[in-house]
Amino acid sequence: MKEMIDACRRFFELPEEEKKEFHTKNLLDPIKCGTSFNVAIDKVRLWRDYLKVIAHPKFNSLYKPAGYSEVSLEFSKRTRAVATEILNGISESLGLEADYITKVMNWHRGCQILAANYYPACPQPDLAIGIPPHTDHGLVTLLIQNDMCGLEVKHNDQWVLVNAAPGAFIVNYKSIWHRATVNNTATRISIAVPHGPALDTPAVPIPELLEKEGEKAKYIGMTYEKFMELQASPAAYMMPCLDHLRVKDN
């Protein structure tokens, strides 16, 4: 984990000139970096650089800084193994076969992204935000951070700081509303690793469970690619993405 955070730090600390080639605009570009901004939020300054590298189904290697590729290959394999175990556990906890979710989501072609965030110390942290409130896309996101906290989740209408133990994975598997704050002491680095279905695979309410519970589906299905597009749109910062998919009561 430390080596991965260090490799990302070295990327962010490259001169701007050297990062320019990765300033792309498309959602699914294999490697992209930039400084975040969102047109929907105009009252606070966003204070974050990001680097997103798609690591599965095809591993993309980033040639600088030296060592990034090797470390990120190892890190992506190990986090994917942890994510697989978590999904197996979730399937079993729902009374399904352990490999139910991975099978229907075409996990062997599943999308894994190494999404690193770099939040420099900010002189006026109250006037800025690292990432505004949102929900993640994907089945399960694993997140690691350097020794600075900053992730907050909404719980009972309050923002609660996630005080994770050093070296811990923070696991986000429900559609939890969260944000990243900034601080005025030191640079914070986090690496979020969303693991999703294959891009062309629709996620739908599980028919076996609906039948068992005698319930109608409360959400429409959507392919992962479409869901990612929705998550990247300004609409995603207004309310949890999943709420956009809720079936309207007649």
Ligand SMILES: O=C(O)CCC(=O)C(=O)O
């Ligand atoms: O930096 C953090 O702790 C949060 C990052 C995050 O929410 C994200 O990358 O989606």
Ligand SMILES: [Fe+2]
């Ligand atoms: Fe997030």
